[in-house]
Amino acid sequence: MKSNSSLKLYFGLFCCLTLLGIFTKQWMGEGDIPNLDELHQIEGKIETVWASGKYGNTIRIKLENDPRYFVYGSISGEIGLVKRLALVGSTAKLNFRPSNTHTPIFDDNTYHTIYQLTIDEKLVRAYSQIARKYRENASGSGRFAIILAILAFSIFRSIVKETRTRGRIPS
Known part of the structure; x- marks a missing residue:
């Protein structure tokens, strides 16, 4: 069975990759709603x-x-x-x-x-109804991205603390 640190690392990497996917979608303009x-x-x-x-x-x-x-x-x-x-x-x-x-x-x-x-x-x-739905969806992915970023940061910070206490990373 994997150690707790390994599982945290994998979950943290998953969060980072999901974040990358969300931001890539936005950078490529897929979140754009046309006028x-x-x-x-x-x-x-x-x-x-x-x-x-x-x-x-x-x-x-x-x-x-x-x-x-x-x-x-x-x-x-x-x-x-x-x-x-x-x-x-x-x-x-x-x-x-x-x-x-x-x-x-x-x-x-x-x-x-x-x-x-x-x-x-x-x-x-109507256009106004569909555009509103797309905007609501885009704002939801933004909130999800913030939660993932906080989660990934917390996980990686906890891994660094654990490895420092074991003496693997110099302070």
Whole structure:
């Protein structure tokens, strides 16, 4: 069995790597919410729609006569309504930022995030509602990062104290 210090070290390293992931995501601009004037709008009939993700709460949409794929994330809310309304053949109006795309692991398609969604003239989620949800999510990750930083610092400080008392590190 690993010693207590080794477990602390591994947990501290895990905290640091998680912090690095959070900050890398922010530095790469993935936490950015575009302004309304940066968004483009496209309208068309839904060619394909499918749910993905662990609980099927991410909706992926492809419109007829358009090579792009779009994603409506669970963070945006109203997933049940989207699942009921987003049917093949329905008319969808999507607002998205063309410069912001992502490709999930094990998927060859590139997706644009939907920041406003209207299906068959029914506004499902307005830009202001979706932007607010993304901001709330980003502030939560900031608080989580602060907690992880404090935890990692405390763990490493405790390891240094333990090794000093054993005489391994000179004071």
